[in-house]
Amino acid sequence: MALDRWIALILLGICLMYGYTAWFTMDAGLAPFMKRNPIWPSTFPKALSVLAIIALLIILSGIEKSEPKEAEIDYRRLHEYKLGQAILLLVLMVAYALLLRPAGFIFSTTSFLFLGSLILGERKWILMAAVAIIATMIVWYLVQEVLGIYMRPLLGFLTSN
Amino acid sequence: MLEGLLIGLQTAMSFQNLAMVIAGCLIGTFIGMLPGLGPMSIIAIMIPIAISMGDPSAALILLAGVYYGAIFGGSTSSILLNAPGVAGTVASSFDGYPMAQQGKAGKALTIAAVCSFAGGTIGAILLMIFAPMLSSVALLFHSAEYFALMVVGLSAIAAFAGTGQVAKAMIMTVLGLIMATVGEGALFNLPRFTGGIMDLQSGFGFITLAMAMFALPEALFLVLKPKKAGSAEGEIKDLRITKSEARAIIPVIGRQSIQGFFIGVLPGAGATIASFLGYAVERNLATKEEQAEFGKGSIKGLAAPETANNAACTGSFVPLLTLGIPGSGTTAILLGALIALNVSPGPRLMVDEPQIFWAVIMSMFIGNLVLLILNLPLIPYIAKVLSIPRTFLIPFILFFTLMGAYIGQNNATELLILVGFGVCATALKFADYPLAPLLIGFILGGMMENNFSRSMQLYDGISFIWERPMTLGLLIIAALLIVLPSYRARRAKLRAAGVSDGD
Numbered sequence: 001m002a003l004d005r006w007i008a009l010i011l012l013g014i015c016l017m018y019g020y021t022a023w024f025t026m027d028a029g030l031a032p033f034m035k036r037n038p039i040w041p042s043t044f045p046k047a048l049s050v051l052a053i054i055a056l057l058i059i060l061s062g063i064e065k066s067e068p069k070e071a072e073i074d075y076r077r078l079h080e081y082k083l084g085q086a087i088l089l090l091v092l093m094v095a096y097a098l099l100l101r102p103a104g105f106i107f108s109t110t111s112f113l114f115l116g117s118l119i120l121g122e123r124k125w126i127l128m129a130a131v132a133i134i135a136t137m138i139v140w141y142l143v144q145e146v147l148g149i150y151m152r153p154l155l156g157f158l159t160s161n
Numbered sequence: 162m163l164e165g166l167l168i169g170l171q172t173a174m175s176f177q178n179l180a181m182v183i184a185g186c187l188i189g190t191f192i193g194m195l196p197g198l199g200p201m202s203i204i205a206i207m208i209p210i211a212i213s214m215g216d217p218s219a220a221l222i223l224l225a226g227v228y229y230g231a232i233f234g235g236s237t238s239s240i241l242l243n244a245p246g247v248a249g250t251v252a253s254s255f256d257g258y259p260m261a262q263q264g265k266a267g268k269a270l271t272i273a274a275v276c277s278f279a280g281g282t283i284g285a286i287l288l289m290i291f292a293p294m295l296s297s298v299a300l301l302f303h304s305a306e307y308f309a310l311m312v313v314g315l316s317a318i319a320a321f322a323g324t325g326q327v328a329k330a331m332i333m334t335v336l337g338l339i340m341a342t343v344g345e346g347a348l349f350n351l352p353r354f355t356g357g358i359m360d361l362q363s364g365f366g367f368i369t370l371a372m373a374m375f376a377l378p379e380a381l382f383l384v385l386k387p388k389k390a391g392s393a394e395g396e397i398k399d400l401r402i403t404k405s406e407a408r409a410i411i412p413v414i415g416r417q418s419i420q421g422f423f424i425g426v427l428p429g430a431g432a433t434i435a436s437f438l439g440y441a442v443e444r445n446l447a448t449k450e451e452q453a454e455f456g457k458g459s460i461k462g463l464a465a466p467e468t469a470n471n472a473a474c475t476g477s478f479v480p481l482l483t484l485g486i487p488g489s490g491t492t493a494i495l496l497g498a499l500i501a502l503n504v505s506p507g508p509r510l511m512v513d514e515p516q517i518f519w520a521v522i523m524s525m526f527i528g529n530l531v532l533l534i535l536n537l538p539l540i541p542y543i544a545k546v547l548s549i550p551r552t553f554l555i556p557f558i559l560f561f562t563l564m565g566a567y568i569g570q571n572n573a574t575e576l577l578i579l580v581g582f583g584v585c586a587t588a589l590k591f592a593d594y595p596l597a598p599l600l601i602g603f604i605l606g607g608m609m610e611n612n613f614s615r616s617m618q619l620y621d622g623i624s625f626i627w628e629r630p631m632t633l634g635l636l637i638i639a640a641l642l643i644v645l646p647s648y649r650a651r652r653a654k655l656r657a658a659g660v661s662d663g664d
Binding site for chain 1: 190232304328329331332335336338339342351353384385388394451476542550551553555556557560563567568574576577579582583584589591592594610613614615617618620622623
């Protein structure tokens with residue numbers, strides 16, 4: 001079975017769960033006066049779940065044959081591409097998300113930009129550090145001073161809030 | 162009208178006001194390039210400055226400049242990086258980004274600038290002529306028709322996004338709609354499908370989803386498969402539009418500025434629907450060879466949404482200035498600014514304070530013109546973004562996607578959602594599922610459900626579908642749009658296999 005049908009199978013599971021919630025469990029918490037309404041919070045999701053399941057069954061049954069075309073990246077030979085770099089970058093993004101609040105904007109952003117270049121194979125250390133620091137400062141100045149959106153700049157314990 | 166024009170021109174042409182337009186356009190363009198900050202947020206940020214100026218005409222002129230600048234800036238990031246920061250520019254990335262990949266980034270930006278200019282200017286002319294009449298037409302559209310109009314938009318996109326695989330495009334659209342139901346609906350303040358997670362209470366963020374669907378998979382593809390050095394990537398050539406290209410896009414501009422304007426007049430429809438419908442309509446009108454180009458860097462496919470969204474932005478001023486009803490988020494903020502400046506828009510505005518009404522219209526012309534003059538020389542420098550070495554460019558793209566998602570919500574969980582959906586979107590892209598319908602479904606989903614619920618309540622049931630002829634007509638069009646392409650594909654296949662049509 002090709003990847004697109006595996007994905008359709010997974011999506012079918014999600015949509016069945018969604019549909020089950022919409023059809024059977026959601027309305028339990030509805031206030032009595034709202035039950036007189038012609039439309040319930042679950043009306044639209046009910047219709048959507050039916051539509052989604054029909055479309056997924058069409059894909060799974062393979063009624064609609066699509067011609068196999070040359071993909072930009074062949075997922076069957078994924079390991080031949082630079083998979084390691086991609087995964088490391090994703091891990092880096094997750095780390096950034098988790099560290100942004102506790103470690104402060106300036107520290108986490110500078111290290112994100114620096115490590116990002118490092119993962120991609122850049123080795124001009126001074127240039128990397130300079131770019132990371134300058135870019136962080138510019139963005140921080142723009143967001144904090146010009147736009148007035150608060151971001152904790154430094155480590156959590158160094159600032160009062 | 163001529164008298165009014167002159168009043169407006171006189172107000173707008175003062176030195177101070179010209180400086181305002183230029184400053185507004187520059188600020189708008191540069192901030193608009195950052196994904197996550199659309200015209201709405203930039204105008205909201207500029208309001209304190211505008212109000213403190215005290216002069217309503219000058220303030221409006223500044224805000225109009227910021228508005229147009231922000232729209233153009235938003236197209237820049239969706240063309241160069243495939244990272245649309247505003248819903249209205251999502252359609253621009255369909256063809257703008259492939260053009261940039263082919264080394265035609267400069268040309269794509271020029272087309273975007275010219276089309277924005279044309280759309281905005283023609284929109285402003287239409288606004289002058291039709292504003293008084295259109296205000297009554299806008300009121301004829303009820304929630305039932307809005308619902309039907311959105312169904313038409315969605316099915317048009319689903320039908321065109323996946324030629325030959327309508328089911329896939331349809332499931333992606335429905336998935337987008339499903340994702341829009343997560344969180345609290347507007348009509349019933351009940352959290353739905355949040356799984357008890359507080360951060361999902363207000364639903365998924367639009368920027369988060371846009372970045373996860375477009376920018377992140379694209380960046381990951383760049384990491385996985387580095388382009389060979391010396392290819393067209395990063396090279397900037399073909400800045401100018403040739404004569405034949407100009408001839409190809411002029412009818413598109415003409416059609417789309419009118420269509421976009423009238424869609425923009427309808428409150429709530431706005432630039433997003435106008436750009437998607439414009440793309441779909443132009444694709445349908447194009448000849449067979451041109452149709453194959455769409456999605457792979459067609460100049461028509463870029464010109465259509467760019468023209469339509471600017472014309473629609475102008476159109477959205479009609480209900481604001483004539484009825485006092487803001488048709489979009491941006492005009493709602495402008496309404497707030499106007500009221501703070503002691504101007505109350507409504508039917509009396511044109512009578513009581515004509516100089517403000519006409520100054521706004523004139524500032525639209527001037528804003529558009531200044532934007533074109535400022536940006537055309539800047540385009541080669543903006544396009545240079547692509548020639549930054551990938552070891553630096555990719556971390557920055559990733560950083561801006563993260564930042565865009567974070568600034569909007571100020572919520573670090575949003576970043577985790579972004580990465581999660583980004584991975585899912587990459588898998589979907591591997592399996593050849595079209596991603597655009599999902600995002601469009603998500604954008605229109607909330608509006609669609611609200612209008613559907615409202616008409617259900619007004620008619621106490623589903624009867625509005627057959628009791629309102631316009632709704633029924635629109636829904637039939639939507640059904641045809643879904644059925645026809647697959648029917649046509651099937652017939653073509655049968656014919657190829659030697660089965661006769663029958664009559």
